[in-house]
Amino acid sequence: MKITVWGCRGSLPSPGPEYNRFGGNTSCVEVEHNNTCIILDGGSGIQRLGQYMKKDINELHILLTHLHIDHTMGLGFFLPLYNPNVKVHLWGPSSGDEPLLNRLRRYFSPPLFPVRLNELPSHPIIHEMDESQFNIGDVTIHSSFLCHPGPTLGFRVTCGRSSFAYMPDHEVALGSPNFPNEPEWTSGYAIAKDVDLLFHDAQYSSSEYKSKIGWGHSSMADAIKFATLCKVKHLALFHHDPAHSDQKLQGLLEDYMKNTACNFKITLCEEGNSYHLPE
């Protein structure tokens, strides 16, 4: 299973020289296994992914964790959606009141976007998800609602013996009065437990988080505590704040690790990075 980061910035695309290393595109991650192509989120990073995809691909799956704009803003610029020879499956969270198709149409319609979904050469196939488990090719997806405003899912992606969890928007400490000591009462624990690789929201510094409780995102410190609780093998911090430059991000992690001992690998997600997990 190969996992490639096409965007790991949170909230807002952040172009500029001070963001060159970790990248400015919003959430988009590609998961490849043999001929299976799964894309997690359609943030601005999906535009570049569409340019560099294999030319012979004829089917792909886009799994949206939620419909906040930074996770959907790139969809209209994703070239395979305009190729009638490519079958695109669009998966997203159930809301309980309005069908996913209707909610997607809000983006694919004026004044937000000039092209409507039914004007695409081939209408994407829409799938709704809640707490579910399903297979795409040889890859198993386990989806679970997470602590974040509006219906928001996290994914556990399993292929053979390898497992990867994707939680780009997750305020893990909010619902757990005794965080990080009660796995049963910790949002996201079931899908992150023992994974080989975890991409997790780490938008804020600890001091920033104090004034942003309830906004749906985690501090870097809480992401690391969560990964420790879940006994992951590698934590890649994701959803970088748009105001955090490369220098600031590196400084935050280095400062935190000065006083923390971890028995697993911790890195900052970088746009363009690929991770290979053995089968």
Add this chain to the structure above:
Amino acid sequence: MGQQPIELILSRQFADSMNMAVFLVDPAGNLLFYNIAAESILGLRFSETGSMAVSEWATVFKPTDINGAPLSPEGLPLVQTLTNQKPAHGSFYIDNKAGEKLFITVTAFPIVGKPDRYLGAMALFWKAKSE
């Protein structure tokens, strides 16, 4: 160890932050959490008991009517909510673990997650003035 659904995790967070007594139960009626305000009604401490099976906590307090006659479980708001998955409300007397007789009012409502998952119920308790 499994993980509770996010709706129950957030319900517990809500209960934990309230100054009124709150019980949180799963669909089978097992008491998943009760807050500090509820501890004085039960006469127990959550930090000591943790979650309790329905068979365990149902015997902790004895609901009665004004004349001291025992109430059947079907007459209790939380049991009605668990049975019908609808809100219920009522007042009755209890003898709690600390040996006190209290007159309480209870409002119970089901917890239904997206898109349509019945996950349990929450009950809010008030110590009411005696009839």
